[in-house]
Amino acid sequence: MTVRVGLTGGIASGKSTVSAILAELGAVVIDADLIAREVVARGTPGLDAVVAEFGPQVLTADGDLDRPAMGALVFADPSARKRLEAIIHPLVHRRSAELEAAAAPGAVVVHDIPLLVEVGRADQFDAVVVVDAPTEVQVRRMVEDRGWTREDAESRIAAQAPREDRLAIATHVIDNTGSLDALRQRVAEVYAELAGRA
Numbered sequence: 001m002t003v004r005v006g007l008t009g010g011i012a013s014g015k016s017t018v019s020a021i022l023a024e025l026g027a028v029v030i031d032a033d034l035i036a037r038e039v040v041a042r043g044t045p046g047l048d049a050v051v052a053e054f055g056p057q058v059l060t061a062d063g064d065l066d067r068p069a070m071g072a073l074v075f076a077d078p079s080a081r082k083r084l085e086a087i088i089h090p091l092v093h094r095r096s097a098e099l100e101a102a103a104a105p106g107a108v109v110v111h112d113i114p115l116l117v118e119v120g121r122a123d124q125f126d127a128v129v130v131v132d133a134p135t136e137v138q139v140r141r142m143v144e145d146r147g148w149t150r151e152d153a154e155s156r157i158a159a160q161a162p163r164e165d166r167l168a169i170a171t172h173v174i175d176n177t178g179s180l181d182a183l184r185q186r187v188a189e190v191y192a193e194l195a196g197r198a
């Protein structure tokens, strides 16, 4: 039996680090952020739809989506964010389903979905793994590791569901306030439990 797992966590909680460890352990990881980039790559109908909605000023001189400009727009304006999500989310959903259908039977399939709570899809999974870190740790990682301003970091957090709402849908919580070694150990423990169901 295929075990379908939803993986989520607030921005900079360590979700990508966890999904990389799960992939090393043998899970098939389907990464919504990555797909969200692919569906608006240059020459795609997705990018055409974004330009039709927001105008050519959201393109770089090379004709790619100008991600920093788009981010500055949508994380300052919830209605613009909703319009962008209405274009991108159905495309991500469709592509994820195709990738899942191609996974081998008996696999642990992990859907890495930053907005799992927000899109209301938690009940579609056999397990929901939430990577958890306090807001202050999220902000510190964005400021120190990514060089963002505190304001940028806080505007992304404000666009996401509160930490409590993510914890409320979790079947497994992965606390990521300790070391990377501790994280690896906890992920291995969760993976062993999930793989045992397959």
Ligand SMILES: CC(C)(COP(=O)(O)OP(=O)(O)OC[C@H]1O[C@@H](n2cnc3c(N)ncnc32)[C@H](O)[C@@H]1O)[C@@H](O)C(=O)NCCC(=O)NCCS
Residues within 6 Å of the ligand: 010, 011, 012, 032, 033, 036, 066, 067, 068, 070, 071, 074, 081, 084, 085, 088, 089, 092, 113, 114, 115, 156, 159, 160
């Ligand atoms: C606005 C965009 C162009 C900014 O791109 P950028 O390269 O700066 O960020 P990236 O896509 O790598 O996302 C990084 C993180 O931002 C957060 N984030 C992204 N989109 C959203 C959103 N709509 N709401 C809340 N948080 C978001 C997530 O934690 C995500 O992991 C991009 O985030 C986007 O297209 N967002 C809309 C699509 C979406 O909702 N993606 C999320 C997963 S499907």
Ligand SMILES: Nc1ncnc2c1ncn2[C@@H]1O[C@H](COP(=O)(O)OP(=O)(O)OP(=O)(O)O)[C@@H](O)[C@H]1O
Residues within 6 Å of the ligand: 009, 010, 011, 012, 013, 014, 015, 016, 017, 018, 033, 114, 141, 145, 176, 177, 178, 179, 180, 183
């Ligand atoms: N336990 C930890 N100790 C120290 N640094 C960590 C730890 N976990 C993650 N990090 C670092 O924090 C940053 C954010 O981690 P990661 O990219 O995995 O987060 P994310 O939740 O996937 O972020 P995003 O939502 O932007 O995709 C990275 O630079 C990562 O190396």
